[in-house]
Every structure is written in C-alpha cells, then in structure tokens.
Amino acid sequence: MSNKVITIERHIIEQERASNGATGDFSALLRDLTLAIKLINRDVSRAGLIDILGSTEMTNIQGETVQKLDEFADGVIYRAMDHGGHLCGMASEENEHILPIPDEYPKGKYVLLFDPLDGSSNIDANVSIGTIFSILRRVTPEGGDGTKEDFFQPGYKQIAAGYTIYGPSTMLVYTAGRGVYGFTLDPSVGEFLLSHNNIRIPEHNSIYSVNEGNYHKWSEGMRNYIDWCKKDIPEEKKKAYSLRYIGSMVADVHRTLLYGGVFLYPADVKSHKGKLRLLYEANPMSFVIEQAGGKATDGQGKRLLEIIPDDLHQRTPLVVGSPKNVDEVERFLNHS
Ligand code: P6P
Numbered sequence: 001m002s003n004k005v006i007t008i009e010r011h012i013i014e015q016e017r018a019s020n021g022a023t024g025d026f027s028a029l030l031r032d033l034t035l036a037i038k039l040i041n042r043d044v045s046r047a048g049l050i051d052i053l054g055s056t057e058m059t060n061i062q063g064e065t066v067q068k069l070d071e072f073a074d075g076v077i078y079r080a081m082d083h084g085g086h087l088c089g090m091a092s093e094e095n096e097h098i099l100p101i102p103d104e105y106p107k108g109k110y111v112l113l114f115d116p117l118d119g120s121s122n123i124d125a126n127v128s129i130g131t132i133f134s135i136l137r138r139v140t141p142e143g144g145d146g147t148k149e150d151f152f153q154p155g156y157k158q159i160a161a162g163y164t165i166y167g168p169s170t171m172l173v174y175t176a177g178r179g180v181y182g183f184t185l186d187p188s189v190g191e192f193l194l195s196h197n198n199i200r201i202p203e204h205n206s207i208y209s210v211n212e213g214n215y216h217k218w219s220e221g222m223r224n225y226i227d228w229c230k231k232d233i234p235e236e237k238k239k240a241y242s243l244r245y246i247g248s249m250v251a252d253v254h255r256t257l258l259y260g261g262v263f264l265y266p267a268d269v270k271s272h273k274g275k276l277r278l279l280y281e282a283n284p285m286s287f288v289i290e291q292a293g294g295k296a297t298d299g300q301g302k303r304l305l306e307i308i309p310d311d312l313h314q315r316t317p318l319v320v321g322s323p324k325n326v327d328e329v330e331r332f333l334n335h336s
Contacts, residue, residue, distance in 0.1 A: 026086075040164075041185060043072060070094060074116040077092070081112055085114055089147075093116065107145060119250060136150065136158055151279065154307060179198045210245060210266070229243075263320050272318065276316060
C-alpha cells in the first residue's frame with residue numbers, strides 16, 4: 001500500500017478526471033455530501049450524550065416513529081445539498097414527496113435519493129447504523145424542478161451510490177461506476193482517508209444474513225434454502241453456514257461486501273414486496289455490490305437494478321452478495 005494520503009476529495013476529483021466529459025459538477029456534489037455526512041457523524045457519535053436519543057412523537061411516511069437523529073440527519077443532508085446548484089430535487093425516506101430545491105438556488109442536472117439514518121431502530125442500543133445515498137442524472141430538460149420521471153429510473157442508471165457506516169470507525173463506501181472505494185474517517189483531522197482501494201467481494205462465503213423470525217411467512221423455496229444453509233452435506237462437501245444478522249442493512253451489507261456471503265430480505269405472506277425500499281436502500285446497495293463483483297436480485301430471478309420504479313417509497317425483496325451465494329439462493333427460489 002503506497003504511503004500516499006488520499007482524501008475522498010482527491011479521489012473523487014481523480015475519478016472524475018478519468019471519466020471523459022466530466023464537468024466538475026459531480027465532484028462538487030459528492031464533496032457537499034461528504035460534509036453533510038461528517039456533520040451527521042459528529043452527532044451520531046455523541047448521541048448518547050446529548051438529548052437527541054429517543055423517539056419524537058412524529059411519524060414518517062412509513063408510519064414509523066421518527067427518531068430525533070433521523071430527523072436531524074434528514075435536515076442536515078437537505079440543507080447541505082440544496083444550494084450547490086448540482087441538484088434539481090431530492091427524495092428521502094423521511095419525506096412523502098419529492099423535496100424541491102428552493103427557488104433562490106439554481107437547479108442542477110442530478111437528483112439525490114437518500115435514507116438519512118438506516119437502522120434507526122438500533123440507535124438507542126448503540127448498534128452500527130448508516131446513511132445510504134443514490135445519485136441519478138435528470139432525464140427532464142435542465143432548468144426546472146426535478147419531476148417523478150427523474151427519480152423513477154432503474155438502478156442501473158445510477159451515476160453514483162454509496163453509504164456511510166457509523167460503527168467502531170466511521171467509513172464511507174462509494175462507487176461512481178468505476179469500482180468501489182472505502183474511506184475511513186480520521187477524526188483527528190476530520191478527513192475521510194482511502195483505506196479500502198478497489199474493494200472486491202469474495203466469490204463465495206459460508207455466511208447467510210436474514211431475519212429467521214420470518215421463516216414461517218416465506219415461500220417454500222426460501223424455507224428450503226434456509227434449511228439447506230444449516231445442514232452439513234458431506235456428499236456435497238458442504239458444511240453448515242454461519243448466520244450473521246445485525247438488523248441494520250448498512251452493517252449487514254457492508255460485512256457481506258468485505259467477507260462475502262449473502263444478505264436477504266425476502267418477500268413473505270404479509271409483505272409481498274418485502275420490507276426494504278427500492279430507490280434509496282436496495283438500488284444503491286446493489287449498485288455497490290455489483291461494482292465490487294457481486295450480484296443482486298429480487299429473489300424472483302430478476303436483476304435488482306433492472307426494476308422500473310413507479311413509486312418513491314416502493315418496497316422490493318432483495319437477495320444481494322457474493323455471486324455464487326446469490327446463485328445458490330436463486331436455484332432454490334426458482335424451484336419453488
Ligand atoms: P427486521 C432497519 O429498520 C431496516 O430498515 C434495515 O436497515 C434492516 O435491514 C431491516 O430494517 C431489519 O428489519 O424486520 O429484520 O427488523
């Protein structure tokens with residue numbers, strides 16, 4: 001590893017130089033987003049010390065009680081991103097409708113979708129949580145407000161996507177379509193420094209990550225897959241897999257990216273589309289995993305990034321991880 005200190009700002013600029021036709025807009029957008037993430041990190045890391053734990057009496061569009069940190073993070077990202085002139089609109093898990101850019105600011109050529117604080121139900125237990133973001137190029141004429149058309153694009157159209165995991169260390173992982181890069185925050189200088197260059201997901205690992213509490217609600221194929229995971233099958237030279245489940249998607253997918261294996265949130269008899277949101281959870285995480293050499297499907301054999309959205313908050317089943325692990329799952333589900 002060279003002893004060069006590469007900040008995320010330097011990396012973004014070098015990535016943009018590598019892409020022809022770059023205008024610097026995109027670099028500036030990601031830099032603004034990085035500032036917002038540093039501000040969120042500051043308050044997440046001391047949440048236990050200041051009165052922003054606990055729930056507000058408010059609820060978000062999902063009907064979930066909004067944790068104060070969720071609200072705070074949502075506002076920080078909006079205010080950091082509304083004036084740079086790079087966006088024509090935003091959408092977030094915490095807001096039912098598209099968030100317009102204030103009239104006093106220019107409208108840009110991108111839209112930003114984000115889950116400001118994923119895994120928020122874990123905040124009070126000090127479990128790792130995360131911020132997830134997805135960037136699309138607008139498809140409507142430049143100048144005006146972004147419309148639904150700009151947001152309802154399949155995931156393979158993403159220009160960039162990534163997440164921050166607020167854990168033992170704070171790490172930002174992103175892709176701009178040319179590989180996956182991880183940056184660890186050095187709190188002593190307040191900079192994200194390149195720590196994981198060109199991350200590649202292992203082809204396979206004997207780890208599966210799912211909430212088994214939903215077992216009896218799954219399809220027969222999914223139940224057969226989970227039963228198979230737990231078995232030693234000497235004739236197939238297969239040992240039982242390990243179950244790892246944190247309950248924060250960012251943490252579970254980040255572990256899957258680095259160690260391999262598969263993360264699943266399947267559909268079930270109660271939630272026919274599963275629980276996870278397509279536009280600002282499944283799409284960005286799937287883009288990262290695919291860029292690292294992994295796979296992501298909807299559990300019915302369809303590539304996740306090819307789903308055409310028709311609602312900002314639509315849910316999707318998700319199977320994401322090492323290519324050979326995802327293929328194992330699909331073999332069982334296509335038999336169901
Ligand atoms: P369950 C967190 O609330 C979240 O949206 C994801 O981060 C996580 O993967 C999932 O829900 C956990 O859901 O039903 O297993 O508690």
